[in-house]
Amino acid sequence: MSKEFLEAIKKRRSIYAISKESVLSDEQLERLIGEAVLHTPSAFNSQSARVVVLLKEQHDKLWDLTTETLRQVVPAENFGPTEEKMRSFRNGYGTVLYFEDQTVIEGLQEKFALYKDNFPVWSEQSSGMLQLVVWTALEAEGYGATLQHYNPLIDDAVRKEWNLPSTWKLIAQMPFGKPTAEPGEKQFQPLEERMKVFK
Ligand SMILES: Cc1cc2nc3c(=O)[nH]c(=O)nc-3n(C[C@H](O)[C@H](O)[C@H](O)COP(=O)(O)O)c2cc1C
Secondary structure (H helix, E strand, O other): OHHHHHHHHHHOOEOOOEEOOOOOOHHHHHHHHHHHHHHOOOHHHOOOEEEEEEEOHHHHHHHHHHHHHHHHHOOHHHHHHHHHHHHHHHOOOEEEEEEEEHHHHHHHHHHOHHHOOHHHHHHHHHHHHHHHHHHHHHHHOOOEEOOEOOOOOOHHHHHHHOOOOOOEEEEEEEEEEEEOOOOOOOOOOOHHHOOOOOO
16 A cells, blocks of 8 residues: 555656546546545644635636736747646646635634744645645646646635635646646655664
């Protein structure tokens, strides 16, 4: 079991070349992401993570909206590569949007004043854990995914389009789809420079 787990962790890569070809049913996808949301840990079991799963046309809408938002801020003469990148994400089947509910964090800060400064940090850490769980789970099922950060530029447009609570803070976007190309080679720093063991 632990070998399978580590293999899945190793196999997870940033896959930018993705298509709309289906891998799982929408119900299976929903269950997979739901399990990750339920079982990823959070500080004080606060469960501050919120996710929005956008599939098919809803996914397309996100990347159209992101393209138009970026068009407002990227100089026209440099927009080509940005538009190309947006198209590559739009080529996928779906996107997972990761949020953290700020009411949960503020509630904890009031209740446990001693840890006040830690709760926003722990919230981001917990979101990162969830992102890794979903990313790895998607790739284990045959999808390719990447982690993107067009927040805070797109926050208002996203909140308006999907009618989301203003207290949900957008943390990351994870477009995914069936891979159409292998990821590039990855460089690793020597492990002995990064890990010490004392025994
Ligand atoms: C916290 C965090 C933020 C990242 N942000 C981005 C991002 O905004 N855009 C992107 O394309 N990749 C992003 N990445 C992906 C990394 O660049 C990538 O994971 C790293 O280069 C290792 O490659 P691999 O994912 O193929 O193993 C992010 C990864 C992490 C962990």
